[in-house]
Amino acid sequence: MKKVITGVMNSYNKIARTYFEGAKFFNEEIMHAELIALAKKYGFDFRGKSVLDLGCGPGGLMKKLETLGTTPHGIDISEELLKIASERGCENLTLGSMHELGNYFAPETFDAVFSNFVLHYLPPEGQMLTIRNVYNVLKPGGLWIYSFCHPFFMRHWYLDETTGEFPARTKNYFYPLRIDAWGEKEFGESLPLFRLDWPEIHSLNRNEGFDVLEMKDATLPSDVEKTVLVKTQDKNVIELIELFKKNPFGVFIAARKP
Ligand SMILES: C[S@@+](CC[C@H](N)C(=O)[O-])C[C@H]1O[C@@H](n2cnc3c(N)ncnc32)[C@H](O)[C@@H]1O
Numbered sequence: 461m462k463k464v465i466t467g468v469m470n471s472y473n474k475i476a477r478t479y480f481e482g483a484k485f486f487n488e489e490i491m492h493a494e495l496i497a498l499a500k501k502y503g504f505d506f507r508g509k510s511v512l513d514l515g516c517g518p519g520g521l522m523k524k525l526e527t528l529g530t531t532p533h534g535i536d537i538s539e540e541l542l543k544i545a546s547e548r549g550c551e552n553l554t555l556g557s558m559h560e561l562g563n564y565f566a567p568e569t570f571d572a573v574f575s576n577f578v579l580h581y582l583p584p585e586g587q588m589l590t591i592r593n594v595y596n597v598l599k600p601g602g603l604w605i606y607s608f609c610h611p612f613f614m615r616h617w618y619l620d621e622t623t624g625e626f627p628a629r630t631k632n633y634f635y636p637l638r639i640d641a642w643g644e645k646e647f648g649e650s651l652p653l654f655r656l657d658w659p660e661i662h663s664l665n666r667n668e669g670f671d672v673l674e675m676k677d678a679t680l681p682s683d684v685e686k687t688v689l690v691k692t693q694d695k696n697v698i699e700l701i702e703l704f705k706k707n708p709f710g711v712f713i714a715a716r717k718p
Contacts, residue, residue, distance in 0.1 A: 595717055611657045
């Protein structure tokens with residue numbers, strides 16, 4: 461696991477600025493907004509709450525959480541991304557790996573833990589340890605709201621146009637860890653992805669003590685044309701949103717510590 465973490469850390473440090481520029485719009489306008497909406501749906505009142513952003517990267521979600529009246533904390537493995545978060549005015553930033561959260565935060569510190577597209581960077585045992593740690597740092601009744609790569613991550617990449625099938629994806633489906641990679645095309649760095657299927661995501665949370673409230677495809681806001689697409693002319697972003705409509709490459713999970 462150490463090797464995986466070091467690899468991911470080195471890659472994100474290397475691509476920090478280009479990743480930030482390239483992924484900012486999609487993460488901040490769509491993913492973060494939808495994660496916040498999910499917490500609201502389960503009655504989370506942000507004002508005065510202490511929250512953690514797990515794998516906070518360049519800090520966009522922390523900024524949003526702050527405007528909602530919370531005191532956000534962030535942890536990430538990439539020093540370079542944390543630098544960007546700090547330049548953007550984020551405070552309470554910790555450099556460390558998510559599976560060792562307990563080394564940095566006392567039990568029952570947070571009212572909610574948020575995380576956007578981070579957990580899949582650890583192999584399943586690391587994901588389990590992370591969820592165990594998230595459980596411990598949450599107060600009773602606390603919310604755990606996160607996105608994770610979809611079991612059919614980026615399946616459009618594998619589409620065989622002539623047959624309309626997804627041959628590589630189908631082949632990989634039975635590979636025990638279903639490891640994929642992404643980022644080569646976008647940022648010149650290949651990042652691993654440790655996908656889980658729906659029942660595995662559920663069990664992992666359930667086994668660590670969480671009540672799983674909801675798991676769903678990471679859909680776009682229903683009024684995405686009016687509220688989000690009007691804000692950008694960036695062809696890559698528009699193409700990504702169009703692809704996402706057909707094949708959302710993320711899932712959202714909402715869980716509560718009893
Ligand atoms: C796809 S980026 C998402 C960044 C941020 N959550 C956002 O929405 O803008 C994944 C993030 O996970 C972080 N990460 C990967 N492995 C990690 C680990 N083991 N512990 C903490 N952070 C990790 C990366 O450094 C990167 O910031």
